Structures are given as structure tokens and as C-alpha cells.
Amino acid sequence: MTTLTSRCLAITACALTMTFVSVGCGSAQVGGTGSASAPPTASKSETSSPTSSSAPEPAPTSNQPSAQDGTNYQACLGGNCEIAVSKPVTITLSDSPVGAGPFTVRKVNADSVEVRMALPAGPSLGATIKKGCTTAFYANNASGFAHTSCSGEPEDVLGMYVKQMVTVKGITDGTAILNLKSE
Numbered sequence: 001m002t003t004l005t006s007r008c009l010a011i012t013a014c015a016l017t018m019t020f021v022s023v024g025c026g027s028a029q030v031g032g033t034g035s036a037s038a039p040p041t042a043s044k045s046e047t048s049s050p051t052s053s054s055a056p057e058p059a060p061t062s063n064q065p066s067a068q069d070g071t072n073y074q075a076c077l078g079g080n081c082e083i084a085v086s087k088p089v090t091i092t093l094s095d096s097p098v099g100a101g102p103f104t105v106r107k108v109n110a111d112s113v114e115v116r117m118a119l120p121a122g123p124s125l126g127a128t129i130k131k132g133c134t135t136a137f138y139a140n141n142a143s144g145f146a147h148t149s150c151s152g153e154p155e156d157v158l159g160m161y162v163k164q165m166v167t168v169k170g171i172t173d174g175t176a177i178l179n180l181k182s183e
Contacts (some may be wrong), residue, residue, distance in 0.1 A: 067177045076103070079164055079182025083112070086175040093164065093182070100137060100182065101163035108176045113168050119144040120162060128168075131176075134167040156183075 068082040069075035073091045076083065083091075085105045093101030098120045105113040111131050119139040120125040125146045127135045136154035139147050139162040147154045156163065169177040 069157060076180055079180060082169070082178055082179045084175050084179065093180070098141065098162075100139065100162050103164070103166070103180070105176075105178070108174055111171065113171070113176045113178065117146070117164060117166075124135065129166060129168045130172050131168050134165055137164045137166070138162065 001046035004174055009046050012081075021175045030074045044170065048073045067084040071084055073081075073083060073089060075081040076091050076093055077095065078102060086108055088104070088106055090102050090104045093099065093103050099121070100117060102118050104116040104118075106116055108114075109128075111153050112128050115124070115135070116124050116126045117137040119137070121139065121144065123144065125137060125144060127137075127146045127148060129148060133148055134153055135146050135148040138144055138160035140160050144160070144162070147157075153165065163183040165183070167179040167181070169179050171177075
């Protein structure tokens with residue numbers, strides 16, 4: 001048993017030696033004839049770790065949410081946009097006196113956003129919208145109301161010609177992503 005183990009170790013050592021010789025050398029011959037050339041020398045740039053100027057650095061990961069329109073609140077003119085909001089801001093949604101808006105973000109909380117929507121008839125409605133929920137602001141020339149749903153888009157209401165929806169898609173580190181949709 002000892003002889004068999006010794007032979008296996010000797011064969012393994014020879015196989016490993018041959019592997020190193022054939023990998024590290026320019027040429028090798030089995031049988032003892034021929035010569036093996038010295039392994040090529042590696043340049044300093046091949047053996048050293050890459051420097052910051054020679055290799056691109058990975059892009060930093062950010063916990064900040066991103067919005068299609070970023071903080072370009074003018075993209076909301078017409079009532080449809082996706083914006084990032086971290087502080088109070090008033091956003092014009094329509095330049096028509098019978099349209100929705102202006103829309104005001106009053107405060108971004110850890111799990112909700114406090115907003116206010118001016119209605120065509122003059123009054124304004126406030127709502128606190130939780131992350132993942134949608135508030136629909138309905139209005140006509142005499143009245144209006146707001147309806148919040150966290151299980152889907154609020155239904156249309158007969159007699160109301162303005163329907164402005166605001167969805168809080170996410171809130172991270174004091175920045176909320178709002179999706180505004182006009183119907």
C-alpha cells in the first residue's frame with residue numbers, strides 16, 4: 001500500500017512539474033532531449049495592480065431614487081411627469097384657468113408626502129400621500145375633492161372634468177419620486 005501511495009504521489013508530482021514547465025516555458029519536450037527556454041519576463045504594468053488612471057472605476061452606487069424628469073418641474077406643464085422632490089416646491093400643471101394646479105409639495109416625510117392642489121373653482125385641497133399610494137384630485141367649475149387609494153388607480157367620477165393623479169413611487173433619504181398623470 002505504501003508503494004502504491006508513493007507511486008501515486010510521484011506521478012502527481014511529475015504531472016504537476018510538467019504542467020508548470022509547459023505553462024511557464026516557451027517549449028518543452030518529453031523524453032529528456034531538447035531544452036526549455038526561460039519564461040518570458042512580465043512587464044511592470046502586467047504584474048502590478050491597475051492604477052486608477054489605467055482602469056475605469058466602478059460607478060458609485062447611490063441610494064438616491066431617480067425620476068424620469070429629475071427636478072425639471074417645467075416638464076409637468078400639461079400634468080404628466082415624473083419628478084424628484086426633496087423640499088417644498090410649487091409646480092405649474094396647466095396654463096389654462098380651467099385646468100389643474102398649481103400643485104404644491106409642502107413636505108416630504110419618511111413615509112409620505114404632504115401636497116396641496118389648487119382647483120379651477122378657486123379652493124385648494126390638501127392630502128398626505130403614503131409611499132406606493134395614489135391620490136386623484138377631481139374638480140369641475142364649482143367643486144372638487146381628493147380620493148386616495150393604495151390598492152390601484154382611483155376610479156373616474158362623473159361630472160368632474162379635471163382628474164389629476166399623484167402617485168408617490170418611493171421615498172429615499174428625504175427625496176420622493178412623484179408620478180403625476182392628468183386625465
